[in-house]
Amino acid sequence: MTASFHDFEQESPMSFGRTAADTRLIFLRYLRQTLRSKVAVVFGALQPLLYLLLFGPLLSRIADVRGFGSGNAWQVFVPGVLVQLALFGAGFVGFGLIADLRSGVVERLRVTPVSRTALLLGRVLRDTAVISVQALVLLVTGVAMGLRAPAAGIAVGLAFVVALAVSIASLSYVLAMRTRSEDAFAPLLSTVTLPLMLLSGILLPMSMAPGWLDAASRCTPFRYVVDGARSAFSGDYASAAVAEGALVTAVLLVVSVVLGARRFRGENA
Amino acid sequence: MIEARGLARSFTGKHGTVEAVRGVDLDVAPGEIVGFLGPNGAGKTTTLRMLTTLLAPTAGTATVAGHDLRADPAGVRRRIGYVAQGGGTDPSVPALEELDLQARLYGVADRAERIAGLCARLDLSGLERRPSAALSGGQRRRLDIALGLVHRPPLLFLDEPTTGLDPQSRGNLWEHIRGLRERDGTTVFLTTHYLDEADALCDRLLIIDHGRIVAEGTPEQLKRRVAGDVVTLELAPGPDGAPEDGLSGDPATGRAKAALAGHPAVREAAVAGRTVRLTVENGERELMGLVRLLDGAGVELASLSLARPTLDDVFLTVTGRSLRDAA
Numbered sequence: 001m002t003a004s005f006h007d008f009e010q011e012s013p014m015s016f017g018r019t020a021a022d023t024r025l026i027f028l029r030y031l032r033q034t035l036r037s038k039v040a041v042v043f044g045a046l047q048p049l050l051y052l053l054l055f056g057p058l059l060s061r062i063a064d065v066r067g068f069g070s071g072n073a074w075q076v077f078v079p080g081v082l083v084q085l086a087l088f089g090a091g092f093v094g095f096g097l098i099a100d101l102r103s104g105v106v107e108r109l110r111v112t113p114v115s116r117t118a119l120l121l122g123r124v125l126r127d128t129a130v131i132s133v134q135a136l137v138l139l140v141t142g143v144a145m146g147l148r149a150p151a152a153g154i155a156v157g158l159a160f161v162v163a164l165a166v167s168i169a170s171l172s173y174v175l176a177m178r179t180r181s182e183d184a185f186a187p188l189l190s191t192v193t194l195p196l197m198l199l200s201g202i203l204l205p206m207s208m209a210p211g212w213l214d215a216a217s218r219c220t221p222f223r224y225v226v227d228g229a230r231s232a233f234s235g236d237y238a239s240a241a242v243a244e245g246a247l248v249t250a251v252l253l254v255v256s257v258v259l260g261a262r263r264f265r266g267e268n269a
Numbered sequence: 270m271i272e273a274r275g276l277a278r279s280f281t282g283k284h285g286t287v288e289a290v291r292g293v294d295l296d297v298a299p300g301e302i303v304g305f306l307g308p309n310g311a312g313k314t315t316t317l318r319m320l321t322t323l324l325a326p327t328a329g330t331a332t333v334a335g336h337d338l339r340a341d342p343a344g345v346r347r348r349i350g351y352v353a354q355g356g357g358t359d360p361s362v363p364a365l366e367e368l369d370l371q372a373r374l375y376g377v378a379d380r381a382e383r384i385a386g387l388c389a390r391l392d393l394s395g396l397e398r399r400p401s402a403a404l405s406g407g408q409r410r411r412l413d414i415a416l417g418l419v420h421r422p423p424l425l426f427l428d429e430p431t432t433g434l435d436p437q438s439r440g441n442l443w444e445h446i447r448g449l450r451e452r453d454g455t456t457v458f459l460t461t462h463y464l465d466e467a468d469a470l471c472d473r474l475l476i477i478d479h480g481r482i483v484a485e486g487t488p489e490q491l492k493r494r495v496a497g498d499v500v501t502l503e504l505a506p507g508p509d510g511a512p513e514d515g516l517s518g519d520p521a522t523g524r525a526k527a528a529l530a531g532h533p534a535v536r537e538a539a540v541a542g543r544t545v546r547l548t549v550e551n552g553e554r555e556l557m558g559l560v561r562l563l564d565g566a567g568v569e570l571a572s573l574s575l576a577r578p579t580l581d582d583v584f585l586t587v588t589g590r591s592l593r594d595a596a
Contacts, residue, residue, distance in 0.1 A: 022374065025370060025373050025374060029362075029366070029370055032362075032366065033359070033361065033362065036361060037361075099359075100359065103355070103356070103357070103358065103359055103360065104353050104355045104356050104357035104358070105357055105358065105359050107323060107353050107357060108351075108353065108356075108357025108358075108371075108416065109357075109374070110323060111321050111322065111323065111346060111349070111350075111351040112346060112371065112374040112375055113343050113346045113347050113374065113375065113376075114374045
């Protein structure tokens, strides 16, 4: 774009109340949409659930292999599956935005006085709500499979997952807004998410990795989120891993939401 | 209601800069139905997207519904309705939910009554629970219009309102659009590439081509100014049975041409065989005079026809190509 009229779409600081009210309206719209297609919610959680059911038991058999620490294997595996849920569940939300761009819903809403930020936040809140519910289902399944972890640790781990879901959903919308077509979005998404997932050590802890892989892994953000959530699940709240995880998650959250809000406020949204 | 000066927009892409709109001036008075006419790619939608705050102009200024486009886009949004070419509803969302959200976003106080009233007026009553995927093309278009009207805007923008509709739905929609102005005094600014639509619906037309406004006026003015009426005369065969090559020989055609040449209303005369095609200003009024003139010159007529120019003739004259070819 030749022109960048940032003042054109600037929202005044006075509009906080407006943004909050609009966010609620947009959230409710997309929540109703989700409730209309319950099948999608189930299928969204199906993949991590299958990992939990069909892959988790293998790990509990080799729990004494180095890298799993002293606790039970589920304390290592369940946080990984939760991060996987956030990564993939929230990663795909951009498809919904592309559908709305195509049907003209986005444009119709942008001609109303609705807060542009609310158009992002309302969607992201819905996505986060869906992922939270799916995460609870996974946790309950995990407990049924043999997970034992302190409640506070689980709560901290969930907080990581929720913050991560907000970040990934925002980034997914930025990507969808840029590509504007499923054909371009889908391959881009899988190209980005698959290596990030593998490098984060979701399936097996990266402490088992050779040096070069461990180093590569440390260059990706999700590594720290996964390690932080794992430490929390094993009750090491004061560990460096939890602190690093919290820091990386917070930075990722702020950067993603700011990028998303800028994109939604931009003229070509 | 709309006052734009030098509105321009260029896009920079892989293949260099494209100037989609190159300095458009336009004025629309309250209560007018103004048609924005032009082939695809002429700059209609880009202009509309600028006027509705969806796209920032690269140059120029505009006041829309009393608010400055650049300084107060939020003020503009509160006072305009916009119905995009492809509509703006989610196929899975019930009509009532779309209307209710729209009304809440605009802060409409009497939501329920307003929505019920709009549905009644736009023949949507009883369809409120249906998702828009289950509505017919005409119904969906009326839902789009209801969404654009929910906050009682004094100015409504319609982008290609009847594209893709069957003739009956089109006529029906025209009635609704006229009704908006008659009942509420709503100003309507619409784009179209249908000449019959522009002719039937609009008080005034702006013709845009290659990003510039190339002609402006009422449909009648445009037709009269640019084209004139077409009078076609067919001469009766001469008594002398002269050859009909039409080039030099036939005395009747020669007499007819000579007689008509001096007539002030005749702009152009073209002869082909025994047929004479005249471009005549105010053809309806001049027709009797022309017949008398020819009679006086001893030219006998076999037939005579008068055709009003169409907007396509206008378009052909101002842009050098037919709208049908261009679109």
